[in-house]
Amino acid sequence: MTAATTVAEGSTLRLAVVGKGGVGKSTICATIARTIARRGGRVLVLDHDSMPGLSTSLGLQRADEPLLNAAMEQGEDRRYRFIDGLDPVSAVQRFAIDGPDGIRVLQVGKSTIAGPDAVQASVNAFYTIVRHVEHAPEFSGWAIVGDLPAGGRQPGCGWTPYATHFLLVVEATWQSMLTARRIKRIANDIRPDARVSLVVSKATGRGDIDRISDFLGMRAFGVVPLDEDVRTAERVGVPVFQHAPASVAVAAIAQIAERLAGEKHELASTGA
Numbered sequence: 181m182t183a184a185t186t187v188a189e190g191s192t193l194r195l196a197v198v199g200k201g202g203v204g205k206s207t208i209c210a211t212i213a214r215t216i217a218r219r220g221g222r223v224l225v226l227d228h229d230s231m232p233g234l235s236t237s238l239g240l241q242r243a244d245e246p247l248l249n250a251a252m253e254q255g256e257d258r259r260y261r262f263i264d265g266l267d268p269v270s271a272v273q274r275f276a277i278d279g280p281d282g283i284r285v286l287q288v289g290k291s292t293i294a295g296p297d298a299v300q301a302s303v304n305a306f307y308t309i310v311r312h313v314e315h316a317p318e319f320s321g322w323a324i325v326g327d328l329p330a331g332g333r334q335p336g337c338g339w340t341p342y343a344t345h346f347l348l349v350v351e352a353t354w355q356s357m358l359t360a361r362r363i364k365r366i367a368n369d370i371r372p373d374a375r376v377s378l379v380v381s382k383a384t385g386r387g388d389i390d391r392i393s394d395f396l397g398m399r400a401f402g403v404v405p406l407d408e409d410v411r412t413a414e415r416v417g418v419p420v421f422q423h424a425p426a427s428v429a430v431a432a433i434a435q436i437a438e439r440l441a442g443e444k445h446e447l448a449s450t451g452a
């Protein structure tokens with residue numbers, strides 16, 4: 181059975197893409213999502229970042245408005261709750277937007293000049309939703325892929341309870357490696373049954389891979405080479421997946437997506 185067959189059968193992927201700022205998380209997350217979707221998988225992307233980034237990497241047409249604001253209201257006790265008729269799962273169904281290749285995207289909501297208060301309802305709704313999606317029957321068979329903002333704060337503060345697999349994106353700088361080591365500890369701590377897999381990003385050669393692997397004591401699950409096509413795509417504001425589908429970076433990320441999608445099969449075949 182191939183990974184593609186497994187995708188069509190439905191996915192159990194519950195992934196959070198984590199790492200230091202600017203390492204390539206959104207590029208990798210978006211390209212994984214689109215690869216799985218193109219192969220017939222259903223994909224829900226959770227955009228945890230209150231800063232723009234994923235929208236461009238994914239190729240979303242719509243502005244990053246905090247749509248989930250409409251999902252919640254404040255009671256007299258000032259606490260937020262879902263409006264009548266909505267629950268965490270139906271809120272996803274109603275407020276996730278359509279992305280390319282049939283992907284559904286739920287955004288925490290972007291910060292605006294109106295300040296953080298303007299997105300409070302949306303943030304509260306998102307925080308509640310992430311605790312209900314992992315086993316929701318409505319998303320059985322869907323791949324759920326979260327794009328996290330930089331660092332370990334969100335995983336450490338309970339924003340990734342759905343993730344059974346953390347994709348730790350690391351480039352060969354001290355800051356990135358130190359941050360990764362910290363996030364790895366957090367992930368192990370908050371969810372000991374979750375897998376943490378290393379992706380070496382912007383790799384310039386074997387030296388980068390070995391340095392990061394040695395530092396973290398992990399073998400690389402995937403390697404994404406430094407690729408000028410990614411920067412060019414970014415400059416023109418088009419996903420690299422569309423701008424340069426034959427680029428080495430897209431090929432490398434697609435390979436990672438195949439492995440992730442085939443995981444259920446790999447686990448089943450090893451009896452794990």
Ligand SMILES: Nc1ncnc2c1ncn2[C@@H]1O[C@H](COP(=O)(O)OP(=O)(O)OP(=O)(O)O)[C@@H](O)[C@H]1O
Pocket residue numbers: 199200201202203204205206207208229233237328329330381382383404405406407408410411414429
């Ligand atoms: N493989 C790569 N080769 C070259 N440039 C890359 C690669 N991956 C990402 N980049 C560039 O690095 C920058 C950051 O990428 P991206 O937005 O994907 O990172 P991020 O980790 O999501 O950042 P943030 O923490 O700000 O959300 C972008 O300018 C992107 O074009």
Ligand SMILES: [Mg+2]
Pocket residue numbers: 205206207229233234327328329
């Ligand atoms: Mg990002």
